[in-house]
Amino acid sequence: MLIAFILAAGGYFFGYQKAKQEHRGALLTERQHSAELKKALKKAKARTASHEYEKAPPRPAARAEKVEPETGAKPMMAIIFDDVSFAHDVRNIKALNLPVTMSFLPPSKRHPDSAALAAKQSYYMVHLPMEAVSFSAEEPLTLHVSDDEAVIDERIRQIKNLFPKVAFVNNHTGSKFTADRGAMEKLLYALDREGITFIDSRTTGKTAVPGLMKSLHRPYISRDVFLDHDPDVDAVKKQVRRAVKIAKKYGSVVVIGHPHKQTLQGLAESKALLESVQLVRIDTLAAYESHE
Numbered sequence: 001m002l003i004a005f006i007l008a009a010g011g012y013f014f015g016y017q018k019a020k021q022e023h024r025g026a027l028l029t030e031r032q033h034s035a036e037l038k039k040a041l042k043k044a045k046a047r048t049a050s051h052e053y054e055k056a057p058p059r060p061a062a063r064a065e066k067v068e069p070e071t072g073a074k075p076m077m078a079i080i081f082d083d084v085s086f087a088h089d090v091r092n093i094k095a096l097n098l099p100v101t102m103s104f105l106p107p108s109k110r111h112p113d114s115a116a117l118a119a120k121q122s123y124y125m126v127h128l129p130m131e132a133v134s135f136s137a138e139e140p141l142t143l144h145v146s147d148d149e150a151v152i153d154e155r156i157r158q159i160k161n162l163f164p165k166v167a168f169v170n171n172h173t174g175s176k177f178t179a180d181r182g183a184m185e186k187l188l189y190a191l192d193r194e195g196i197t198f199i200d201s202r203t204t205g206k207t208a209v210p211g212l213m214k215s216l217h218r219p220y221i222s223r224d225v226f227l228d229h230d231p232d233v234d235a236v237k238k239q240v241r242r243a244v245k246i247a248k249k250y251g252s253v254v255v256i257g258h259p260h261k262q263t264l265q266g267l268a269e270s271k272a273l274l275e276s277v278q279l280v281r282i283d284t285l286a287a288y289e290s291h292e
Contacts (some may be wrong), residue, residue, distance in 0.1 A: 006120050074278040075247035079255045079267075079284040080170065080223075082127050082201070085111035089259040096267055098274070101282045103127040104169055105160060108135070108140045115162040123281055125199070126159055126166045131175030133204070138173075145176060145183040149190070156190040168197050170223075170256075175204035185206055188216070197286060199223075201256060219289045221282075227257035227266070236266025242274060247277050252285055 079100040093102060103125040104118045105111060118124045123136050125268060129139035144157060160166065170190065177183050191198055198224035200209045213220040223244040228237050236257070247253040257263045267274075280288075 009085055017249050030064050031089045038208055064167055072134055076252040076280050076285050076288055077243060077247050077255060077277040080282060081259055082256055083258050085114045087117060090117055092264055094260055096264060099279045099281060106159060118163055121228045125282060126163050126169045127172045128169040130177035132173035133175045134184055135173050145180040149186050150282040152186045153190045160194045166196060168199055171201045172267060173203060179204050179206040179208055181208040184212055204214045221286055221289055223256045226254045227255055228260055228263040231260055233266045234263045236263050240270040244273055244277055
C-alpha cells in the first residue's frame with residue numbers, strides 16, 4: 001500500500017514537472033509567434049500603398065489667400081479616395097453618400113477588377129503608379145524616371161484604353177518621378193495627347209511639378225491635406241477640421257484619403273462640419289482654379 005502511494009506520488013510529481021515544462025515551452029512559442037506577428041505587421045505597414053512618405057507628409061504648396069471671397073459662396077473641397085481597387089472599397093465609399101472622387105489603381109494580379117469597377121461609375125480618376133525614392137512594393141508597370149518617351153506614351157495609352165472616361169490622374173507614390181523635371185515633362189505631354197490632367201499628390205516636397213506647370217502657364221493643382229497619415233478616427237477628424245480651415249482661407253482645398261475603416265468613420269462623423277464647405281468632384285475644383 002505504502003509502495004503504491006509512493007509510486008503514485010512520484011508519478012504525479014514527474015507528470016507535474018513535465019506539464020510545467022510543456023506549459024513553459026508553449027508560452028515561449030506563443031511569445032515567439034507574437035514577436036514574429038508584430039514584426040510582420042511592422043513590415044506590412046512599411047510597404048503599404050497608402051502613404052509613401054516617412055514620418056509626416058510634405059507641406060502643401062504655397063497659395064495666395066482669397067482677399068474678397070464671393071458673398072455667400074461656400075469654399076470648395078474636393079476629396080479624393082486613393083487606392084480604390086476592390087468592390088468593397090467602392091461600396092464603402094458610396095455608403096458615405098458624399099460627392100467624392102474615387103481614384104482607381106490600374107488592374108494587376110492583386111486587384112484585377114479595378115478597371116471593370118471604374119467602368120460602372122459615372123466619374124472616376126486613375127491613381128497612376130510612379131517611381132518612389134524608396135518603396136519596395138511597386139505596382140506592376142510603375143513609371144520610372146529612366147523610361148523614355150515611347151514607354152511613357154504607351155503606358156498612358158494603355159491607361160486610356162483601360163479607363164476610357166479618365167480625365168484626371170494623380171500619382172501613386174512617385175516621390176522620385178515627380179521630383180524629376182525631365183520625366184514629368186514627358187509624362188505631361190503624353191497625358192496631353194489623351195486629354196488627361198495631372199493632379200500632384202505631393203508625396204515629396206521636392207516635386208518639380210509646380211515649376212513645370214508655371215512654365216507651361218497652367219494651373220498647379222495638388223493635394224493640400226492627407227486625411228489618414230495617422231490612421232486613427234480622431235486624427236482623421238482633426239485633418240478634416242484642418243482642411244475646412246484651408247478651404248475657408250484660400251477658397252478651395254484638395255484632400256486625399258484612402259478607403260480605410262477609420263478614414264470612412266472619421267468622415268462620416270464630420271458631416272456637420274463639412275456642411276460649411278461645398279463638396280465637389282475634382283473636375284469642378286479644377287475648373288474653378290483654372291479661372292482664378
